[in-house]
């Protein structure tokens with residue numbers, strides 16, 4: 104993509120009412136647009152980052168047998184009344200609206216009920232199980248406070264996977280095995296593996312614990328107790344002497360940290376299959392309720408967290424795997440022919456390049472390169488091209504090297 108074809112522009116200042124650092128930077132760099140508090144549009148660069156995060160999660164969910172679907176945001180109240188969750192006291196973040204004829208509708212804050220109902224059409228026998236539908240979908244939640252930019256939206260992207268199993272044992276194997284392994288791979292690939300902990304949290308009535316995936320960050324809203332050696336953590340909501348004894352962990356092995364919940368996995372048991380009558384016939388011909396689990400990840404929260412976590416005083420610094428482009432190609436002076444040729448060559452090799460082909464001062468182009476946070480800046484100038492050389496500058500280190508064309512290609516491939 105050429106910068107002259109990109110409609111967004113960078114700005115020096117963030118909107119005065121935006122207090123979250125992730126949103127300030129993302130707005131200034133033209134990745135997102137603020138519609139209102141907690142509601143953001145994704146612009147071309149931001150859409151590319153969100154899509155990369157989503158694609159990593161998609162690959163890992165597909166690798167464990169996930170079936171991607173897309174459920175509706177508009178919700179009929181009936182199924183939620185059956186489960187007892189239509190009540191605003193039970194789910195306190197509902198957005199509700201009405202059809203012209205007065206029928207009440209809700210905007211889905213999550214999807215256990217409609218999916219359980221839908222699956223009644225497809226699950227009849229033990230032969231139909233287990234199955235793992237999942238989706239990427241915008242959820243609507245009337246959050247009281249929405250001051251953390253993308254990290255707490257009133258509409259936000261969620262990956263929600265649901266498991267439908269024949270027995271508790273089959274559920275447990277998926278929960279502790281396939282899903283937990285896939286989650287670890289997701290956070291590794293997002294560059295967050297070293298600071299993301301599988302965290303014991305409250306489990307509801309069907310399991311002692313649920314597990315949250317908590318990424319250490321000073322801006323986190325959650326407090327967790329981390330066991331660095333074991334690579335696990337305990338949410339303060341279940342941090343009791345009894346739980347510590349249960350897990351065989353001593354208080355002095357733990358450090359208290361602030362963290363952001365980037366995902367969670369939950370044993371649902373028959374919480375939804377009982378009221379919605381999602382049953383199957385087992386090998387002996389007996390009818391049994393399906394055993395369920397739900398597994399969330401927040402792609403938009405992750406985008407805000409990654410933006411904020413890796414940023415420096417000059418702007419964004421994207422990890423390679425989620426960057427909107429790999430290379431920011433800067434042309435300085437009268438070098439359009441050579442810069443065009445390099446752009447074509449890199450692009451033809453499958454390298455994603457944002458080409459700053461504007462008629463702008465070098466200083467302005469470099470400042471934008473820094474704010475945008477694309478991992479590698481490649482500069483072509485009259486002086487460099489006279490020697491058949493290119494300047495290569497990783498965004499993270501800021502240390503420039505002068506390279507030949509072959510050396511440059513070797514670095515980038």
Ligand code: ATP
Nearest residue numbers: 253254255256259261364365366367399400401404
């Ligand atoms: P929190 O305690 O932070 O409100 P939650 O327990 O309500 O989160 P879930 O309902 O389990 O979250 O949602 C699954 C995932 O969706 C979370 O792990 C998080 O990554 C993401 N998420 C939840 N609420 C928001 C939000 N308001 N904005 C952005 N992402 C969110």
Ligand code: MG
Nearest residue numbers: 196244246255
């Ligand atoms: Mg919540």
